[in-house]
Amino acid sequence: MKTIYTPTPLASHPDEVRVISKRFGQGAHEIERYIQLDGYKAARKALEMKPEEIINEVKASGLRGRGGAGFATGMKWSFIPKQSDSPKYILINGDESEPATCKDRLLVEYDPHAIIEGVIIAGLAVGAKTGFIYLRGEYRYLLEIMERAVADAYAKGFLGKNIFGSGHDFNILTHTGAGAYEVGEESALMESLEGKRGLPRLKPPFPAIKGLYGGPTVINNVETIATVPPIILNGGKWYAAFGPNEKNGGTRLTCLTGHFNKPGVYELPLGYPANKMIYEVGGGIPNGRQLKALVPGGSSTFLLNREEAESATMDYDWFAKRGEFLGSGGVVAIDDQTCMVKVALRIMKFYQHESCGWCIPCREGTDWLKKTLIRFHAGAGATKDIDQMLYLANNMAGRTFCALGDAAAFPTISIVQKWRNEFEQHLGGRSCPFEKVGDRQAVLV
Amino acid sequence: MQYSPQLEQRFQKLVSQYPWKRSALIPLLLYAQDEVGYLSDEVIADIAKRVELTELEVRNVISYYSLLRTRPAGKFVVQVCTNISCMLRGAEEVFEHCERRLGVGHKQVTKDGTFSLEEVECIGACSWAPAVQVNYDFHLNVTPETMNKLLDDYQNKTRQ
Numbered sequence: 001m002k003t004i005y006t007p008t009p010l011a012s013h014p015d016e017v018r019v020i021s022k023r024f025g026q027g028a029h030e031i032e033r034y035i036q037l038d039g040y041k042a043a044r045k046a047l048e049m050k051p052e053e054i055i056n057e058v059k060a061s062g063l064r065g066r067g068g069a070g071f072a073t074g075m076k077w078s079f080i081p082k083q084s085d086s087p088k089y090i091l092i093n094g095d096e097s098e099p100a101t102c103k104d105r106l107l108v109e110y111d112p113h114a115i116i117e118g119v120i121i122a123g124l125a126v127g128a129k130t131g132f133i134y135l136r137g138e139y140r141y142l143l144e145i146m147e148r149a150v151a152d153a154y155a156k157g158f159l160g161k162n163i164f165g166s167g168h169d170f171n172i173l174t175h176t177g178a179g180a181y182e183v184g185e186e187s188a189l190m191e192s193l194e195g196k197r198g199l200p201r202l203k204p205p206f207p208a209i210k211g212l213y214g215g216p217t218v219i220n221n222v223e224t225i226a227t228v229p230p231i232i233l234n235g236g237k238w239y240a241a242f243g244p245n246e247k248n249g250g251t252r253l254t255c256l257t258g259h260f261n262k263p264g265v266y267e268l269p270l271g272y273p274a275n276k277m278i279y280e281v282g283g284g285i286p287n288g289r290q291l292k293a294l295v296p297g298g299s300s301t302f303l304l305n306r307e308e309a310e311s312a313t314m315d316y317d318w319f320a321k322r323g324e325f326l327g328s329g330g331v332v333a334i335d336d337q338t339c340m341v342k343v344a345l346r347i348m349k350f351y352q353h354e355s356c357g358w359c360i361p362c363r364e365g366t367d368w369l370k371k372t373l374i375r376f377h378a379g380a381g382a383t384k385d386i387d388q389m390l391y392l393a394n395n396m397a398g399r400t401f402c403a404l405g406d407a408a409a410f411p412t413i414s415i416v417q418k419w420r421n422e423f424e425q426h427l428g429g430r431s432c433p434f435e436k437v438g439d440r441q442a443v444l445v
Numbered sequence: 446m447q448y449s450p451q452l453e454q455r456f457q458k459l460v461s462q463y464p465w466k467r468s469a470l471i472p473l474l475l476y477a478q479d480e481v482g483y484l485s486d487e488v489i490a491d492i493a494k495r496v497e498l499t500e501l502e503v504r505n506v507i508s509y510y511s512l513l514r515t516r517p518a519g520k521f522v523v524q525v526c527t528n529i530s531c532m533l534r535g536a537e538e539v540f541e542h543c544e545r546r547l548g549v550g551h552k553q554v555t556k557d558g559t560f561s562l563e564e565v566e567c568i569g570a571c572s573w574a575p576a577v578q579v580n581y582d583f584h585l586n587v588t589p590e591t592m593n594k595l596l597d598d599y600q601n602k603t604r605q
Binding site for chain 1: 462463464465467468469470471472474475496505506509510511512513527528529530532533534566567568569570571572573574578581583
């Protein structure tokens with residue numbers, strides 16, 4: 001079977017704390033190897049625990065949703081009603097599409113059974129008997145790895161009827177998407193799994209009450225669910241202690257991308273200093289250049305300038321205090337020879353392409369902003385456009401069914417505010433000061 | 446509509462495994478496209494019947510998902526990511542190189558039907574940028590030079 005797609009050996013650094021990446025590169029996609037490496041011990045342990053005990057352990061771990069929203073996982077599970085007339089479901093979000101985020105793919109590739117084990121434990125915690133693992137359509141080879149892992153778990157009696165001889169039944173279905181960023185939003189994900197266009201649903205009702213097929217549904221990111229088995233095995237407090245406090249527990253896979261000397265995916269503890277992340281783990285900025293901007297966690301987050309980035313702490317609290325977001329773990333370093341107008345344009349082009357069109361502020365706002373940024377980058381911007389962009393972005397945020405409108409607005413607001421001078425440098429028909437002669441304009445299409 | 450026995454078997458399993466039959470729709474469409482090459486009128490009519498939807502409902506879903514297509518593509522669909530992490534590491538040069546070498550632009554097919562070219566959004570390989578996907582195969586840390594070699598390799602596959 002072809003499994004070596006991601007370059008190995010993977011990047012590594014001594015400061016890494018390997019909780020969920022400890023089996024990477026060790027052949028753990030094979031079920032026997034996974035069992036040798038402490039696999040399925042946590043599921044067996046959970047079968048001996050009461051549902052509340054499982055949830056309390058996850059609560060104590062400080063684990064928060066690693067997809068980007070950062071909602072407390074134990075809390076999310078506790079919202080599922082104990083009694084329900086309709087079946088309950090666990091839905092795993094492997095639609096990994098947030099620009100700069102490339103971590104879930106490693107978990108599926110190197111440790112698929114950890115995901116299965118996490119789903120079983122979540123099922124026991126909330127009383128669900130069926131789990132779905134949804135992977136984005138582009139991840140076909142990963143879907144094949146996942147399908148094989150699920151089949152192997154069935155063959156071992158870890159899935160299906162009477163799992164581990166416990167009297168409990170649990171089933172997992174794998175599912176492919178077909179290309180759509182929006183489907184990573186939890187309500188759109190459910191729509192997509194139900195065979196529809198991935199449009200977000202109005203909330204409430206929240207998925208915990210009325211989700212997939214109308215039943216109470218837990219929706220967790222791949223990384224979040226893969227973190228559950230080590231928490232159950234070693235205890236919530238053990239996991240929380242890797243981070244600075246109980247609200248920022250544990251570790252997370254951090255994807256260093258863009259202008260780093262050593263890009264790669266590293267498992268770093270929460271609360272890790274961004275300065276060390278940039279200059280030690282990431283090896284600093286190539287070509288003797290300086291850092292200009294940092295995307296902290298996927299292109300939906302507010303960008304930091306160099307000063308902010310060098311003093312940041314990579315945990316939820318540091319960003320929350322500023323009214324900003326830690327995000328998905330997808331970090332982008334941008335060097336001082338990069339045009340921030342172009343960065344804003346490329347980000348907006350993405351959101352305009354991916355907006356599902358359901359909510360007018362997002363559909364019209366992303367299109368209008370993209371057109372304005374195209375004009376600006378081509379040197380045909382007007383002074384009033386700068387404030388107009390802020391006005392538009394501010395009126396998109398918080399005015400849509402899902403967070404895509406916010407996701408498009410936040411980076412735009414931060415770029416226009418922090419690099420206003422670069423927008424001004426594009427005024428008056430001047431060509432882009434950062435553009436090399438003959439640079440491609442196809443990004444503007 | 447005649448599919449391979451393996452695909453037919455897979456279809457039977459898919460339409461029966463979900464609480465609601467309609468859930469099978471997107472996998473059915475994608476797997477049919479993998480085998481047929483695109484979602485022809487005939488495929489759409491067949492799948493609509495299998496999940497008990499109208500053809501219009503099926504088309505409504507198809508138009509939402511970027512991987513689904515209702516027109517034939519090249520044998521090899523070259524998808525170059527130019528999103529932020531890839532752009533910063535030279536993805537535009539890679540895309541431009543493909544345009545020049547293949548003589549086609551975004552979403553176009555070469556005359557001989559061998560290649561389609563697409564500029565795509567993030568494919569989740571950002572730490573190994575620039576990333577290119579040809580059909581379902583990922584190629585990482587691509588440069589214009591390695592891209593050229595890659596296209597040679599795919600071109601040679603058609604001759605075998």
